[in-house]
């Protein structure tokens with residue numbers, strides 16, 4: 001466990017974001033649409049992992065494909081499984097096993113949350129709240145979700161990585 005993980009979130013066009021996640025064994029990259037509040041769902045899902053016996057599910061809309069994240073907390077570790085379904089309108093209530101496994105890794109929760117918080121903070125620094133809303137479209141930047149997750153990470157994870165970008 002506890003290998004390195006990289007995470008990126010970049011507003012790639014009006015109503016689109018490029019999400020990238022990678023560990024030592026491989027990477028996954030998705031073009032995510034503004035039809036759902038995807039960045040907020042990711043931040044809130046990760047925040048849910050600090051509860052006992054956590055399992056979190058949320059989906060990104062790739063228009064039309066569904067990318068479903070399933071996060072299972074195991075102590076301070078985390079199993080991430082990402083499933084792909086061809087059409088989100090059809091698969092929203094389908095069992096995970098009906099999808100194709102797109103990416104899976106067992107990670108340190110601290111490492112992944114650190115990487116996601118940094119990526120979200122970088123998006124906010126680049127665009128600002130107004131710029132984010134203008135580019136992403138339907139939803140505002142999830143400031144409260146980011147603050148909540150950052151607070152949990154700093155308080156609970158005992159992270160030894162620098163947090164320069166996280167100073168507010």
Ligand SMILES: [Zn+2]
Pocket residue numbers: 114153159160161162163
């Ligand atoms: Zn950290």
